[in-house]
Amino acid sequence: MKLQTPELKLQAGLTIGYGKPIASTAEDIVLGGGTHFLIARNGRGKTTLLRTLSKTLKQVGGTFEARGKTQYLPEDLRFDPEITVAGIFRALLPAARVKDSIDLAARLELDVRKPYGKLSTGNRRKTHLIVAEHSVDPESGNILLLDEPFSGLDAYAREIFEDIWRSSSDRVLRLVSCHPDYDSMGMPSAIVIQGSGIRHTTGSEQTWSELKQQLN
Amino acid sequence: MRLFRLTAATLFRRKTWVVCAFVVGVLPFIFTQISSGTENAALWKPALAQATWAMALLCSIFWGFFTAAKQGESNAKSGLGEYFLTTGVSAGRQLFEMWAAIFSFLVPLPLISAAICVLAASPSQAAERTMWLATNFQYAVLFLVVMAPLVALACAVASRLGSITGFLTSSGLAIYGLYGVGYLKLLGKTGDSALAKWLWTSSPHYHFADPTERLRYKLGAIAWDKFPLLLAYFGGILLVYAALSRLLFRARATA
Numbered sequence: 001m002k003l004q005t006p007e008l009k010l011q012a013g014l015t016i017g018y019g020k021p022i023a024s025t026a027e028d029i030v031l032g033g034g035t036h037f038l039i040a041r042n043g044r045g046k047t048t049l050l051r052t053l054s055k056t057l058k059q060v061g062g063t064f065e066a067r068g069k070t071q072y073l074p075e076d077l078r079f080d081p082e083i084t085v086a087g088i089f090r091a092l093l094p095a096a097r098v099k100d101s102i103d104l105a106a107r108l109e110l111d112v113r114k115p116y117g118k119l120s121t122g123n124r125r126k127t128h129l130i131v132a133e134h135s136v137d138p139e140s141g142n143i144l145l146l147d148e149p150f151s152g153l154d155a156y157a158r159e160i161f162e163d164i165w166r167s168s169s170d171r172v173l174r175l176v177s178c179h180p181d182y183d184s185m186g187m188p189s190a191i192v193i194q195g196s197g198i199r200h201t202t203g204s205e206q207t208w209s210e211l212k213q214q215l216n
Numbered sequence: 217m218r219l220f221r222l223t224a225a226t227l228f229r230r231k232t233w234v235v236c237a238f239v240v241g242v243l244p245f246i247f248t249q250i251s252s253g254t255e256n257a258a259l260w261k262p263a264l265a266q267a268t269w270a271m272a273l274l275c276s277i278f279w280g281f282f283t284a285a286k287q288g289e290s291n292a293k294s295g296l297g298e299y300f301l302t303t304g305v306s307a308g309r310q311l312f313e314m315w316a317a318i319f320s321f322l323v324p325l326p327l328i329s330a331a332i333c334v335l336a337a338s339p340s341q342a343a344e345r346t347m348w349l350a351t352n353f354q355y356a357v358l359f360l361v362v363m364a365p366l367v368a369l370a371c372a373v374a375s376r377l378g379s380i381t382g383f384l385t386s387s388g389l390a391i392y393g394l395y396g397v398g399y400l401k402l403l404g405k406t407g408d409s410a411l412a413k414w415l416w417t418s419s420p421h422y423h424f425a426d427p428t429e430r431l432r433y434k435l436g437a438i439a440w441d442k443f444p445l446l447l448a449y450f451g452g453i454l455l456v457y458a459a460l461s462r463l464l465f466r467a468r469a470t471a
Contacts, residue, residue, distance in 0.1 A: 054302040056468060072302035074295035080226040087229060091221035115229075135303070145302070 006068030006141030006173035014062035034169040038177040040193035046177040068141035075147040081117020121152035183209035223317035236275040244268040261337040285382030288371035297467030326359040350437035358425035365457030372461035393422030
């Protein structure tokens with residue numbers, strides 16, 4: 001079966017919100033495989049946009065198209081405190097990928113024998129991200145909508161995940177909402193929610209430092 | 217069946233099912249030591265039978281419905297339900313998978329009770345043993361048909377209104393259907409109230425699924441020509457509650 005390239009197409013006029021509009025796109029936005037960052041100040045609609053694109057929240061107006069198998073990882077996702085990380089992997093991941101997930105957990109210094117409730121915030125995030133990354137269908141295009149995945153994650157773990165993202169950019173489209181914590185962080189593709197507008201900005205040398213000025 | 221596996225693994229890990237297995241499988245033997253069976257040996261077996269089935273009922277209500285309610289609420293509030301929705305697992309499918317996982321832990325309870333009755337409390341006469349086997353088989357089947365939709369209902373109500381409401385809804389219906397409906401019948405007869413009569417007619421008559429008296433007094437199994445009617449009656453309730461559960465179930469708590 002031919003691998004389908006993932007794509008997200010937000011038509012001009014797509015309006016997000018909970019009944020009342022929060023923000024909308026003025027132009028068409030087309031995102032292909034690779035990592036795209038979603039940035040905005042607090043309460044401006046990042047989670048709302050992710051929920052809309054994952055189809056768990058109906059848009060106020062307009063349309064969008066999503067091509068690829070979608071996963072939305074909410075920021076406040078929680079598993080039962082009693083179940084171990086290994087138990088989560090065995091339950092949610094295909095049998096063939098459980099070993100890889102446990103190996104990645106070892107690289108990330110995540111103890112898979114520990115109950116989820118005893119993990120730190122950062123280790124819980126690692127668990128969620130490992131589940132999401134190993135649930136990706138290798139035979140198809142995939143769309144991962146990640147809400148604040150870096151929150152609580154240390155730099156070492158972040159680098160490992162960013163490496164994984166780079167290596168799978170042909171078949172996985174990732175839209176990652178975040179509040180970057182260093183100015184030189186490269187953001188070659190970013191969806192910016194500023195005021196009531198949603199726009200797409202690109203640039204191979206684009207960094208958080210420039211985008212931050214625009215948000216302010 | 218990812219949510220089924222996750223729910224089953226979570227329940228297994230929690231280990232409270234061990235308490236239920238002990239309560240249904242071991243406690244009845246202890247209870248008979250403090251019953252009138254110690255004074256009259258002829259009462260020991262009926263006491264054991266009654267105790268084990270009563271424990272199965274209590275565990276199903278207190279552990280089964282509470283667990284279902286807790287899972288329903290947690291799935292909606294923890295973001296898991298939303299995650300599964302985005303991966304293509306519909307709300308109905310999520311309810312089914314959680315229900316299947318919880319019910320798979322409940323199914324052994326009436327089977328343990330039936331096994332105890334057959335192996336440790338069977339009458340000594342051969343003709344009575346056949347009747348005993350049939351009664352326990354019928355009890356186990358009816359038990360499961362009654363409990364199945366109530367587990368789904370607890371899960372569904374809890375996903376929308378919280379675990380306490382979910383638990384109280386199903387346990388309230390179970391207790392009402394077993395014991396409360398009889399009082400309604402009295403009210404209808406004594407007060408000549410049309411409302412009471414209507415309520416009585418439309419109530420779930422779970423007492424028909426409770427052959428405890430048949431076991432205690434060895435009255436024999438439900439007539440086999442009437443058993444399919446009973447199954448159809450409770451099957452109808454199952455369908456109604458299943459539909460209601462599906463309508464009520466919410467995979468994501470709204471903001």
